[in-house]
Amino acid sequence: MGGGMEVNKNKHIENWNAARENLELGFRWTRRNLALVGIFGIALPVLVYKGIVKEFHMQDMEAGRSPRKFL
Template identity: 40%
Template sequence: MAASGRWIGALRSLGRSLGQPARQQAADLSNTQRRHVGNLPVKPNSYVEDWAHKRENVELTFRFDAKTLAILGTAGIVTPYLIYQVCVTEFQTKQQKAGVPVKKYWGRDD
């Protein structure tokens, strides 16, 4: 029953659209408000668009040089090592204050 109702509604709307003159259909389209960017009245920001373009095409602009190696070394080796050392130092300090025998951690055989 519901399917037949859908077909009847579709045929009625098709009949109405075919019955209207082309000029009236064009006038209906020209009266609608035109918007861009997801139907929002937004002007594109050239800086954001440029950043998005560079982000999408990073494989074209990436260079493996000394600066990149320094960033990767800092982020991948130095920073985790420093975090580990700070945590181990804190654990050992808390153990000494609590009077518990200090546990020896990997890389810290004091």
């Protein structure tokens, strides 16, 4: 149907795709990786949760209600 439309492969994109597909084979746990997991995987979600709960408790106090229970 649409002959003569070959794809020109870009060497750099192909290398990047191969690296992405095999990322788990070359991954190493380092101090930096552990720190990033600790910050963005544990500390940041906990801080966001605490901030949201604090906001709800402040709204409850302003409305004269007892604070809601979370978790």
